[in-house]
Amino acid sequence: MNLTDILTRLSKGEATVEDALRDISMFSVESIEENLVKIDTGRDIRKFTPEVILSEGKNTKDIIHIVLTTLTKKDVVLVSRIRKHDFSQLSSALKRKRLKVEVGRRSSTMLVTKDHPYQANDSKAKIGILTAGTADIGIAEEARLIAKAMGCKTLLSYDVGIAGIHRLFPMLKEMILQDVDALVVIAGMEGALPSVVSSLVNIPVIAVPTSNGYGFGSNGTAALGTMLQSCTLGMAVVNIDNGIGAGAFAATISLRRKRI
Numbered sequence: 001m002n003l004t005d006i007l008t009r010l011s012k013g014e015a016t017v018e019d020a021l022r023d024i025s026m027f028s029v030e031s032i033e034e035n036l037v038k039i040d041t042g043r044d045i046r047k048f049t050p051e052v053i054l055s056e057g058k059n060t061k062d063i064i065h066i067v068l069t070t071l072t073k074k075d076v077v078l079v080s081r082i083r084k085h086d087f088s089q090l091s092s093a094l095k096r097k098r099l100k101v102e103v104g105r106r107s108s109t110m111l112v113t114k115d116h117p118y119q120a121n122d123s124k125a126k127i128g129i130l131t132a133g134t135a136d137i138g139i140a141e142e143a144r145l146i147a148k149a150m151g152c153k154t155l156l157s158y159d160v161g162i163a164g165i166h167r168l169f170p171m172l173k174e175m176i177l178q179d180v181d182a183l184v185v186i187a188g189m190e191g192a193l194p195s196v197v198s199s200l201v202n203i204p205v206i207a208v209p210t211s212n213g214y215g216f217g218s219n220g221t222a223a224l225g226t227m228l229q230s231c232t233l234g235m236a237v238v239n240i241d242n243g244i245g246a247g248a249f250a251a252t253i254s255l256r257r258k259r260i
Contacts, residue, residue, distance in 0.1 A: 050149045055082045076149045080109045104141025111145045125152040125254040128175035132161030132187035135212040143184045143247030150251040181254035184246045188212030191223025198232040205235040206246040
């Protein structure tokens with residue numbers, strides 16, 4: 001039972017206000033086995049965002065159990081930061097349960113859904129995702145997968161950084177023509193691409209510094225500093241390698257805009 005079901009029953013007189021309050025309180029958080037984890041089953045209604053399972057610090061058995069329990073209540077769950085040696089075991093175990101698994105390119109993240117085509121909630125909601133380099137694709141795929149889980153379409157353009165700035169313009173023009181509601185722009189090294197993009201468009205830009213880079217300011221610190229010091233307006237910055245946060249932010253902007 002979800003919140004829509006609860007309110008529908010209330011409106012039809014099939015439940016009292018007290019029944020509805022009880023069901024809502026039970027619905028909001030689900031616990032798994034002796035306080036192992038609490039699933040926020042109402043998050044998609046409050047915030048559009050799905051349950052996201054951070055794999056770091058969890059063993060594969062627990063991850064599988066959390067995913068399966070979540071999917072008894074929801075249609076979709078995102079699993080992030082999966083260790084390389086756990087990837088194939090996790091994917092195989094979930095597919096044996098007849099779940100659909102979509103893995104991001106060069107990414108440690110997977111989107112898990114019940115065994116039916118995942119339908120976007122709002123086909124008009126649309127964001128653009130750009131990366132400065134090929135090494136940034138894994139973070140971009142995190143953003144793409146959570147945007148998809150939230151019901152947004154994505155336009156993608158990878159490896160269009162300022163080392164060859166001419167590569168940026170054709171796809172950026174297409175994203176403007178397609179009327180995307182927000183842009184996620186991802187860059188490592190000195191992190192200049194989001195500022196360039198933000199200076200060219202009247203579209204909200206979410207900048208993502210990545211840990212790709214070397215030398216002074218490596219591990220994303222130089223890229224983060226550049227983005228925070230940007231003098232262009234209309235740009236927000238998330239933490240280093242936070243593709244999921246950026247994708248969720250961009251998708252929220254798009255979904256809110258389409259409700260107006």
